[in-house]
Each structure stands twice: as structure tokens, then as C-alpha cells.
Amino acid sequence: MSRSILTQSLWDNRRSLTGWIVAATLLAIIYGAFYPQMTPQSVETVPDALRDAFNFSDIGSAAGYLGTAPFGILVPLVVLFYGVATGARAIAGDEENGLLELVLAHPVSRTKLLLQRFGALAVGAVVIALMIFLGMLAIRSSAQLETVSAGQFAAQATAVCLLAVFFGALALGIGAAGGRHGLVFAGTASVGVLSYMLNAFAPQMGATWLQKVSPFYYYIGGEPLKNGFQWGHLGVLAALTVVILGIGLWAFNRRDLG
């Protein structure tokens, strides 16, 4: 039984994908498990800036706690880098090491190649989000996180998934348009970190509107752990992903392979 480009990409990347899954899930679980150790004193130690950054007045609550370090910083940064690394390799990386030319010399259109590579990236993101979701459900009662419902965890996991997919599409799209591997990786990672900071610190600069430029705002701004699915925000991430892929595809079909 031979594999499609999508399944072969997943298979070829199985080791690194396993690493990303383990890293993201463990961070969420370990931080979640520490919630019962939180005391009113330790809440005080959270810097005001960080509290403001996430607009959490109720940092002592389970949703508030999970919304800071684990789902506000660590998990999103891990999946950001999953997206960047996987997306940069999908086109730019494989173009540089010659693997793209091998596949495209077969009866495979550039459109099909790009979409299947993106599909593999998206499947990886779904698996990461699913494992985080299952992990949180597993520790929910033992870590006294019952105030966050399964639906709210599902909403947060969906946002994690779309954040990874968005930055994956950005890296893949820039590579498709002709960016070199190193440049695509560094560039997209910088955009990711900058947009993270923009979302976190724009309110303190009195520029709340600036937040709305950042993809991270659409990831966490609606506080899915407290408010459940933010369809409007998820829709913005999904729409941006489609637009970026469309532009990447348009450019990819028009250019020379390196």
C-alpha cells in the first residue's frame, strides 16, 4: 500500500511531530496540575503587566490561571514554532534539499503538492490540540479545574490548533512564494513573536486597537477558557489562513523552482 503525499509527509515527520505533541501536551498538563498549589500569595507574585496583558482580573480562578502561563504563553509559543518549522520545511526546506523537484517530476501538480503538504501540517496541529484537550480532561478533576467545562477546554484547544495552522500557513506560503528556508523560518518566527508581544503589550501603551492587528488577539483575546468558542475570532484566523494559502499558491504556480 503506497502513501499519498499527505500521509508520506506525516510519516516522514513522525519523529518531530511526536516531539511537538509531547512538548505542548506536557506543558499544559504540568502547569494545569500545579493549579491546586496556587495560593492567594502566589497570585500576588504574577506581575501586574502580565495580568493586564491578558485582561484577567480573576487570575485566581482556574480559567484565569490557565490563561496566563500555560495557554497564554507556553503552549501558544510551542505550537507557533511547530507551525513555523513544519511550514518552512514543507516547501522552502524541501525545495532547498531537492525533494520538491523529485515529487513534481511525477504526475503531481504544484497545487496538489502544496495543499497536501498543508494538509499534513493541519493534521499535525489537530493531533497536538486533541492531545492537549484530552490531557486537560484527564487532569481536570484531580487538579481542581472543574470550573472550566469540557466545552471551554475544547474551545481553547481549537484556538491552539488554528494558531498553529495560521503560522504554518504563513511559513508555507512565504516558502511557496520563493522565500529561502532559513529566511522563511526566521522571518515567520519573528512575526510570530512580535505579534505575541503586540497582543500582550499594546493595551499598556494605550493602543488597544493595535491588538486587533495581532493573530494572537484572535487566539486568546476572547478568553475561550472562560467564554467558550469564539467563532468570530476563530473565523478570522481561518480566513487569514485561506487568504495566505491562496496567495502562496498563486505565486507557487507562477515561479521557477530553485
Place this chain on the structure above:
Amino acid sequence: MEPVIQLEKLTKRYGSRRGIVDLSLEVYPGEVLGYLGPNGAGKSTTIRLLLDMIRPSGGRARVLGLDPRADAVALHRRVGYLAGDFVVHKRQSVRECLSFLSGLRGGVPAARIDELAQRLDLDLSARIKSLSKGNRQKVGLVQAFMHQPELFILDEPTSGLDPLVQQTFLDLVREARAAGQTVLMSSHIMSEVEAVADRVAIIRDGRLVAVSGMAELRSRTALTVQVEIEFTTAPNANRFAVLEGVTDVTVEGCTLRCRAQGSPDALIKLAAEHTVRRIRAVEPDLEDLFLGYYSSEEKARVA
């Protein structure tokens, strides 16, 4: 007869850099065309244009009656391609890699892959990263030949192969021709293609400088070899210098060096009068040959 490959004033510029210029060439069904030229002449550029890896700046290409860009998928189904820098995923095993690639073509009988691997002495269970350059090239040959395509486009197919495997490769090319398949193969070494090519096209600095049948080309370039003979005693340079077709004679101690053009018969007979300790004949590489051959023509063009 409808050509399998038809290039009309095909041009590729990379910014200000030259790729190929006004290249017109036809390859006919069932023939083996050797595409020769020094490294950097534009061989791979031409081949990558045929496969739609890059797009022309001007001119037109038709392959199997199809447009390389608009009909890329349909065309690739009918072509076996070996890239000049063939690479596959290093972590895969050979069998896994070939099964993935054949899957992209809708499947190839496993027996066909086994047969090719056996003939080329390729271990299907090996990991790609554990293979030598030559063995990786064999993987490239198997994937190009396994689906019995109508047209082979092979960029430096023999690079890295040991002489025994090169012979097997040449057999595969002969069988392909006998089966009516068409072969375009590039090389920078004349001797690699002269064994199988029906015609050769020679490219230099992005321009096609000659297209001719093998026999015609042989007579025009009149095989020149660099000969080095070591005697037990010092030879008389003058006696060798007067021989027909022998030029550039130098003697250093007991060693004589010269260039011999055409039949080396007279040279051999004269050398046989002495005790020969060692003899070495080196075919000049194509680059030297054509640099010499076409420099006069170029001078005329510049003037």
C-alpha cells in the same frame, strides 16, 4: 515523423545571467540523443524547462505533443526523469521510497522494481542515508525506468556509477530503444554517450553548437588521445614527431608524451621497436576537445 521533443528558439535568462539562448532542437521517436556539453553550459537548464521546473523566457517547447507547463501532470505520467542531483528522503528505506514514488504514478508492479533492483545490484531494504553516491544514483535509475515511460529524460545518468553498473545502464537504454522508447540523456563525457547515442547535440555557453549523427561527429573530431609511453631507454623525439597525426611530442627521460589523432597504428609500430615499460592513453575530456574545436569558429564570429 512527429518529434517527441520539439524546441523552437527556447530561451531562458536568469536576470542578467544566461541560461540558454535560442535553442532549437528536435528529438525523434525511438532515438537516443546524447546531450553533451561542459558543466554549466545549460544542459540542466534545458532539461528542467522540459519538466516545467522552470519556465522559458522566450521560445517554445513541446514534449510528446504537449505543453510542458499546461499539461505538466499528463506529461510527467509518460516521462521517466532522473535529475542531475537526484535526492530522496534520507530516512526512508529504498523500498519505501520507490513504493511512495510509484504510488504517485498510480502504482508499478513490484516485480518490475525487483527486476531493476536486481539488475543494478541495489539492496531494496537499505536505508537511503547508508547508501553511497553510486547506490543512490541506482535508486534514481530504478524510479526513472520502473513505469516503462515513452520518453526518458536523464540528466547525467551515469554519474557516480561504477563501470560495471554503467554497462547495465547502457543495456537498459538499448532495451528502451529496442522497445521504441525515446531517450534524451545529458553528459559532459563523450565516451559515456557514444556507446549508445544515435545522435548527439552539443551545447556550449547556452547555445547549441552542433547536432549530428554519431558517425559524422566521430569523423569530424577524429578521436584525439593524449599518449604517454615509458621506455627502458630514452626515445628519439624527432622520429615520433614526423609520424602522421602525432603532435606535441615531448621527451622527458625515458618517457614520451604526445597527442595522437586518428589511427595510432604508426605510433604503436614505432614504439614497438623499443622495449615498452608502460603505456597510457587518455581521451581528452569533451570540454578540451570542443574548446579547441570551436575556438576558431568563435574567433571568426567575434571578428
